[in-house]
Amino acid sequence: MDAVKERLAQFSLEAHDLYLSQSVPYIDGPPDPLHFYRDWIAPNKPCIVRNGFNHWPALSRWTPAYLREKVGSKVISVAVTPNGYADAVRDGRFVTPEERRMSFSSVLDIIQGKVKRHGVLYVQKQCSNLLEELPELTDDVDAHVVWMSVALGKKPDAVNFWLGEANAITSLHKDPYENVYCVVSGQKDFILLPPTDRPFIPYGLYQPAVYRQKEDGDFEVVDQKNSQKVPWIPLDPLDPDFENYPMYRQARPLHCSVKAGEMLYLPSLWFHHVRQSHGCIAVNFWYDMDFDIKYNYFTLLDDLTTLQHGTEN
Numbered sequence: 640m641d642a643v644k645e646r647l648a649q650f651s652l653e654a655h656d657l658y659l660s661q662s663v664p665y666i667d668g669p670p671d672p673l674h675f676y677r678d679w680i681a682p683n684k685p686c687i688v689r690n691g692f693n694h695w696p697a698l699s700r701w702t703p704a705y706l707r708e709k710v711g712s713k714v715i716s717v718a719v720t721p722n723g724y725a726d727a728v729r730d731g732r733f734v735t736p737e738e739r740r741m742s743f744s745s746v747l748d749i750i751q752g753k754v755k756r757h758g759v760l761y762v763q764k765q766c767s768n769l770l771e772e773l774p775e776l777t778d779d780v781d782a783h784v785v786w787m788s789v790a791l792g793k794k795p796d797a798v799n800f801w802l803g804e805a806n807a808i809t810s811l812h813k814d815p816y817e818n819v820y821c822v823v824s825g826q827k828d829f830i831l832l833p834p835t836d837r838p839f840i841p842y843g844l845y846q847p848a849v850y851r852q853k854e855d856g857d858f859e860v861v862d863q864k865n866s867q868k869v870p871w872i873p874l875d876p877l878d879p880d881f882e883n884y885p886m887y888r889q890a891r892p893l894h895c896s897v898k899a900g901e902m903l904y905l906p907s908l909w910f911h912h913v914r915q916s917h918g919c920i921a922v923n924f925w926y927d928m929d930f931d932i933k934y935n936y937f938t939l940l941d942d943l944t945t946l947q948h949g950t951e952n
Contacts, residue, residue, distance in 0.1 A: 672789035697779035711744035722808035733845035761803035805917035825919030
């Protein structure tokens with residue numbers, strides 16, 4: 640097994656040296672679908688597309704005043720946490736946010752500072768919530784990313800709407816989707832690690848729990864005792880604990896900022912950690928790639944790493 644461990648680490652370093660960039664490249668304008676598949680999807684490399692959705696009315700329309708008028712009375716799902724960390728390891732548990740139903744105007748009141756409340760809000764429900772909860776806004780964006788849909792030969796499986804406070808942070812994780820992330824206003828800051836860095840990224844199994852806000856405004860953590868433990872990454876790439884996770888020193892994270900009018904192509908199974916400017920609005924398109932050869936390839940790499948390190952590494 641020592642030989643397997645050494646080869647996995649060497650494989651990751653070779654990937655960085657041979658084909659992965661030291662920064663996230665930019666391309667201008669909507670790319671040709673065939674070229675995009677060849678240059679980015681097939682090699683599983685991220686990029687930022689500039690001027691890819693300049694025609695969206697959302698870029699000029701989605702002001703607080705417009706959103707209040709259009710969907711202010713709509714009741715939507717909002718994630719609420721005491722510290723901004725949703726779906727993250729805290730004190731040895733995997734803690735998910737309190738899911739609260741609020742009107743869109745109430746969310747804007749808090750984000751704009753008109754109402755003061757304990758907790759951090761994030762509209763982040765990843766169940767195609769733009770289509771399911773906010774269909775009134777769909778005329779302001781494209782139904783899909785045309786060149787991406789042509790490249791993959793399918794339409795997106797989900798279209799998600801994101802709106803949150805500056806303190807709302809998405810912890811390091813990966814998704815089994817080809818992801819096109821479009822920032823409509825504000826800025827998103829990503830920390831990215833390729834699937835080949837999996838040997839350096841720690842996982843553990845954690846008791847699931849959920850935040851619950853009490854009447855006095857403070858939050859408590861309620862264990863979900865009858866639920867199976869959740870595999871998750873305990874490391875915070877903003878402040879990595881090298882003492883407990885020394886192998887992370889060998890990882891080579893990429894940092895990028897995606898500004899309004901830009902879209903990030905985030906390949907499937909890339910690890911990502913996300914922060915944002917206050918009140919940032921984004922829309923992302925998820926394309927399910929379970930059938931894809933590269934998905935099976937990187938899943939095998941993940942399985943080998945788990946076998947080598949056990950549940951915790």
